[in-house]
Amino acid sequence: GSGARPHVMFIPSAGMGHLLPFLRVIAALARHDDVDVSVVTVLPTVSAAEADHLAGLFAAFPRVRRADLHLLPFDASEFPGHDPFLLRWEALRRSAHLLRPLIACGAAPRVSAIVTDVTLASHVIPISKELNVQCHVHFISCATMLSLLAKAELGPGVGDVDIPGVRRIPESYLPQPLRDLNNVFTKQFIDNGREIINADGILVNTFDALEPAALAALRDGKVVPGFPPVNAIGPLDSHTASTANAKQSEPAGSPVAWLGEQPARSVVYVAFGNRSAVSRDQLRQIAAGLEASGCRFLWVLKTTTVDKDDNTEVEDVLGCGFLERVRGRGLVTKAWVDQEALLKHPAVGLFLSHSGWNSVVEAAAAGMPLLAWPRGGDQRVNAMVVASGGFGVWMEHWSWDGEDRLVTGEEIREKVKEVMSDAAVRVRAMKTGEEAAKAVAEGGTSYRSMQEFIGKLRA
Numbered sequence: 001g002s003g004a005r006p007h008v009m010f011i012p013s014a015g016m017g018h019l020l021p022f023l024r025v026i027a028a029l030a031r032h033d034d035v036d037v038s039v040v041t042v043l044p045t046v047s048a049a050e051a052d053h054l055a056g057l058f059a060a061f062p063r064v065r066r067a068d069l070h071l072l073p074f075d076a077s078e079f080p081g082h083d084p085f086l087l088r089w090e091a092l093r094r095s096a097h098l099l100r101p102l103i104a105c106g107a108a109p110r111v112s113a114i115v116t117d118v119t120l121a122s123h124v125i126p127i128s129k130e131l132n133v134q135c136h137v138h139f140i141s142c143a144t145m146l147s148l149l150a151k152a153e154l155g156p157g158v159g160d161v162d163i164p165g166v167r168r169i170p171e172s173y174l175p176q177p178l179r180d181l182n183n184v185f186t187k188q189f190i191d192n193g194r195e196i197i198n199a200d201g202i203l204v205n206t207f208d209a210l211e212p213a214a215l216a217a218l219r220d221g222k223v224v225p226g227f228p229p230v231n232a233i234g235p236l237d238s239h240t241a242s243t244a245n246a247k248q249s250e251p252a253g254s255p256v257a258w259l260g261e262q263p264a265r266s267v268v269y270v271a272f273g274n275r276s277a278v279s280r281d282q283l284r285q286i287a288a289g290l291e292a293s294g295c296r297f298l299w300v301l302k303t304t305t306v307d308k309d310d311n312t313e314v315e316d317v318l319g320c321g322f323l324e325r326v327r328g329r330g331l332v333t334k335a336w337v338d339q340e341a342l343l344k345h346p347a348v349g350l351f352l353s354h355s356g357w358n359s360v361v362e363a364a365a366a367g368m369p370l371l372a373w374p375r376g377g378d379q380r381v382n383a384m385v386v387a388s389g390g391f392g393v394w395m396e397h398w399s400w401d402g403e404d405r406l407v408t409g410e411e412i413r414e415k416v417k418e419v420m421s422d423a424a425v426r427v428r429a430m431k432t433g434e435e436a437a438k439a440v441a442e443g444g445t446s447y448r449s450m451q452e453f454i455g456k457l458r459a
């Protein structure tokens with residue numbers, strides 16, 4: 001009803017790349033005293049990091065309500081070889097009808113709007129229509145990927161995809177599973193893409209200056225006529241930003257403490273996210289490249305797909321003697337790090353990244369040059385955005401998950417050194433950081449998009 005106090009129910013999905021930006025949106029809303037917020041939680045989470053961050057949100061915002069969803073039993077053996085996050089998406093989708101009573105629940109103020117993670121869009125949007133509740137979709141990649149989802153014109157022998165007003169995406173840059181119509185990810189992607197047109201709005205962690213053409217094409221109906229309003233609201237602050245009462249002092253030996261001892265812009269920060277398990281042979285080439293580069297480096301090393309099961313010893317993976325040889329100038333950690341903080345640290349000069357979208361936006365916000373080495377999924381599309389923005393360099397011919405070719409230590413050494421001293425990229429990255437700050441500052445494009453979204457919740 002108009003003027004009534006909004007009650008927004010957030011429906012997250014699995015994976016830190018989905019959860020972190022979602023938590024930022026939740027926190028942005030929870031900071032408004034006159035908005036009620038509920039979050040659907042599914043426990044146990046797939047990874048320990050997800051459980052920690054959800055707990056952090058509830059601790060930081062005691063007013064935020066929890067609505068527990070108990071998944072139906074799910075037989076993962078139907079999908080051998082798929083990653084645990086994708087399996088959780090499928091399990092969530094198959095339990096999605098259980099969201100109906102949670103949303104309709106008579107207790108507490110009536111839910112007036114839903115914000116769902118895109119992985120559940122095709123199930124949640126119809127429920128919201130039935131219940132006459134607004135439904136907004138939180139999209140977790142770039143606007144360019146959103147335009148691909150919106151087109152959802154995949155078919156046998158997909159080929160290059162031409163998105164009107166946006167760009168042509170060569171077939172080899174598409175997420176690998178999309179070439180197979182029987183893949184469970186592809187089915188989800190197509191279903192969500194077809195239904196998303198019925199959403200009341202879409203929130204995207206990007207900003208106008210980062211993807212001007214894609215955002216304009218989506219908004220002008222060039223991609224799909226009548227597409228819902230697209231609110232580019234990034235980059236948002238971390239969900240614990242304003243609530244971290246006292247910045248805790250960093251324990252000795254922690255990445256931040258170590259960075260504090262390094263000269264300005266001298267360190268290469270290396271991280272490939274936590275979902276892509278880079279092969280051991282490739283990890284050893286990366287190690288060799290970093291060692292030979294002579295640069296200082298901070299490497300967040302993940303060796304399996306899910307952090308909970310990650311017990312492999314670093315020495316075992318990188319070969320004995322490596323840590324000894326790089327001691328003092330290289331730090332390798334398997335722990336969860338606060339990447340956003342690391343990217344803002346003055347000692348860091350380059351980010352060697354898998355170009356997961358959140359990583360890209362965090363780098364853009366920090367004015368940090370990227371050396372993009374996409375590994376899978378949407379990452380090559382993200383890297384196209386990096387390359388066209390000029391704030392990073394995309395190694396277009398470096399290998400992709402499922403390809404055999406190893407990128408050699410020598411290639412890595414050469415590129416790292418080159419981009420570390422590339423003044424043009426550094427200037428462009430700084431400009432991008434300024435544009436990001438402007439977007440979220442009062443009156444900026446993302447600020448206004450967020451206001452518009454909140455305005456709709458009150459309507």
Ligand code: BUP
Nearest residue numbers: 016017273274275276336337338339356357358359
């Ligand atoms: Br690992 C790691 N600390 O130690 P992307 C990741 N992150 O803050 P995508 C940390 O997780 P995958 C860590 O800053 C980013 O916000 C990072 O999202 C954060 O990766 C997020 O970059 C990762 O979009 O893959 O594509 O979701 O799940 O492998 O990280």
